Amino acid sequence: MGIGKKVRLERIINRDTGKTIIVPMDHGVSSGPMKGLVSIKETVEKIAEGGANAIILHKGVVEQGHRGKGKDVGLIVHMSASTDLSLRKNDKVLVCSVEEAIKLGADGVSIHVNIGAEDEKQMLKDFGEVSKKCLEWQMPLIAMLYYRGPEVKNPFDADAIAHIARLGAELGADIVKVPYTGDPESFKKVVKGCPVPVVIAGGPKVNSDKELLQMIYDAVVKAGCAGLSVGRNVFQHDNIVGITRALSKIVHKNATVDEALKELGG
Numbered sequence: 001m002g003i004g005k006k007v008r009l010e011r012i013i014n015r016d017t018g019k020t021i022i023v024p025m026d027h028g029v030s031s032g033p034m035k036g037l038v039s040i041k042e043t044v045e046k047i048a049e050g051g052a053n054a055i056i057l058h059k060g061v062v063e064q065g066h067r068g069k070g071k072d073v074g075l076i077v078h079m080s081a082s083t084d085l086s087l088r089k090n091d092k093v094l095v096c097s098v099e100e101a102i103k104l105g106a107d108g109v110s111i112h113v114n115i116g117a118e119d120e121k122q123m124l125k126d127f128g129e130v131s132k133k134c135l136e137w138q139m140p141l142i143a144m145l146y147y148r149g150p151e152v153k154n155p156f157d158a159d160a161i162a163h164i165a166r167l168g169a170e171l172g173a174d175i176v177k178v179p180y181t182g183d184p185e186s187f188k189k190v191v192k193g194c195p196v197p198v199v200i201a202g203g204p205k206v207n208s209d210k211e212l213l214q215m216i217y218d219a220v221v222k223a224g225c226a227g228l229s230v231g232r233n234v235f236q237h238d239n240i241v242g243i244t245r246a247l248s249k250i251v252h253k254n255a256t257v258d259e260a261l262k263e264l265g266g
């Protein structure tokens with residue numbers, strides 16, 4: 001890895017702990033102006049205050065997310081898109097370039113690939129091209145990888161998740177984001193088989209804060225992954241600052257779930 005990638009990665013990953021809290025906020029393209037994303041600047045302010053390491057935004061709202069004051073937070077520009085209105089929403093297309101992200105001041109870029117989707121081969125081809133550009137420009141690449149498609153029966157299958165995580169590393173990602181497999185033992189195999197940092201996706205909104213924090217504790221403290229990339233369970237929370245602080249306690253300080261819950265008053 002060149003010095004350019006190393007410098008930029010330190011704006012995304014805590015250099016002391018080697019772990020990260022990333023909050024993706026790219027959902028406006030796929031699902032529209034949902035709760036938490038109506039005012040990008042207000043939400044970013046709270047996420048940064050809570051101690052997140054980085055946020056993910058689409059190129060058109062980067063300026064809205066720039067505050068010019070307060071705690072800094074790393075910027076990752078998302079390059080993939082599809083909408084929930086599509087008949088084939090699992091087929092992602094590139095809507096940004098690495099060069100555009102550089103002009104926007106990005107510390108990294110991210111792409112989304114659905115393995116098992118009907119257009120998998122095109123998404124993999126795009127992955128390869130983006131990886132090549134990221135190497136050329138020394139831009140960190142975060143690959144969001146999911147097991148989704150018409151023949152997929154279990155999108156959390158441990159062997160499949162280990163496979164797609166390894167695929168991400170082999171095609172040049174610097175950080176790989178995958179779904180949690182449901183238990184620490186199976187996820188340890190995912191982490192062990194991937195030579196780059198693995199972070200877990202947040203998935204649908206959970207039923208309780210304790211459920212979310214337990215999942216993060218199991219994945220990070222027990223299974224040894226490098227952190228999280230959680231969107232709706234953070235930016236739609238009634239206490240964004242508090243939940244971000246609670247997550248930070250677990251990820252960066254190995255706190256227990258009960259210790260982390262104190263940041264939320266319970």
